[in-house]
Amino acid sequence: MDLDAVTKQSVLHAKPDGLILQYGTAGFRTKAEHLDHVMFRMGLLAVLRSKQTKSTIGVMVTASHNPEEDNGVKLVDPLGEMLAASWEEHATCLANAEEQHLPSVLVDISEKAAVDLHQDAFVVIGRDTRPSSEKLAQSVIDGVTVLGGQFHDYGLLTTPQLHYMVFCRNSKGQYGKATVEGYYQKLSSAFVELTKQAFCTGDDHRTLKVDCANGIGALKLAEMKHYFSQGLSVQLFNDGTKGKLNHLCGADFVKSHQKPPQGIEMKANESCCSFDGDADRIVYYYHDADGQFHLIDGDKIATLISSFLKELLVEIGDGLSLGVVQTAYANGSSTRYLEEVMKVPVYCTKTGVKHLHHKAQEFDIGVYFEANGHGTVLFSKAAETKIKQLAKESEDEKRKAAKMLENIIDLFNQVADRQVISTTDAERQVVTPPGLQDAINDLVKKYRLSRAFVRPSGTEDIVRVYAEADSQENTDSLAYEVSLAVFQLAGGIGERPQRGF
């Protein structure tokens, strides 16, 4: 490591004095103007991680569903998963080191993680459409090059595409071609094949209206839609030509307001969906003939996918295990339905794709979704081999089911001070401050079929309050009462929470 060169370059990406940031639920996130040094340093860290794993590492510049003025960065590990937890700590140390300590922190990380500094390093970089992203991606590149790493800058990419590129490169192309065309080809041909197998006659022409949150999803879907042939016609809305990123649109808006985004025309029973700012979330919705809005969020998507998979697994009869992973934000009825009606085991992890992904890897087939629309299905290597074999060798009905599963494998890109509040039990119970959990328990008891919990966000400087109950009115009241308890017992500042916030 040429530490003198690092010190010299770092002056051009100086850390604002006293600024402390945490590698949170999905990397670093804050106002874009505070992130230049973090980007440079994540370039440095990506090189060390690449040397240590002897693999390509990804860096994605995005702040996902957060406002346009924010930005963020996350690292992607060799198999396309989120950065390992032990390296999140290194990331936080490196991002917070004062200028003069930067060289020693780099040496320290290399020693602790037993990085072979003679090894080559390769880093791939992607970014979303935020005005600040291009310059910040250049700072990542500066960090990579000063430590002698090689890189490929993909420029504008969705988060799932960057995960895909990393895995393709590390599987030496076996997973697919590490290009955007490779991505479109792989996923669209699996989709087209599967719809041929699964649809009944009469549904062979489908239209889907897509709210792209005025983000990167619009650019990439505009390219990808030509690959679906005639089986699916895609119409783009909120494509970034007029509106602001994530403003009054996108998956987060639709999920948290439980209403359609602005900028989309919906007729009765038309299928619509929304991405978030980096297109790694999706929620579907429609208006019925009476104008009632119906949301198919992550919980419902997980349920639909699991029931489809379960039918196919029964058909192939091969005893492969199926499990569903959710977070505390999953609606209680979806958990009950999966466990009691579908008889599928359900597990709850902390918020954030990295936690769900990890748990889902324990099954032959692991379905995981956050209620807000992040999710995928993971197939173990053993399950994939069995399915491929059955698709070739077995009898008619079995073979048909196995062939569908084979396409499903390819369809999923398998590659994911508020701190006074601390939590346990997959974030469903408050540990500190004392008294807050008792207060929540008392409030929950007042309502039927109710649940509530609170936790500090890992992407924004806020405390999130979750509530569910038997009616909208009761849910709103419970949410209001819990937020008052938080305000009183966790040292709330500023205005007291208002009813119907």
Ligand SMILES: CC(=O)N[C@H]1[C@@H](OP(=O)(O)O)O[C@H](CO)[C@@H](O)[C@@H]1O
């Ligand atoms: C309740 C909620 O939606 N939380 C989101 C949000 O995390 P917070 O730690 O809650 O801010 O952003 C994460 C990254 O996009 C996403 O994984 C997660 O589900």
Ligand SMILES: [Mg+2]
């Ligand atoms: Mg996102």
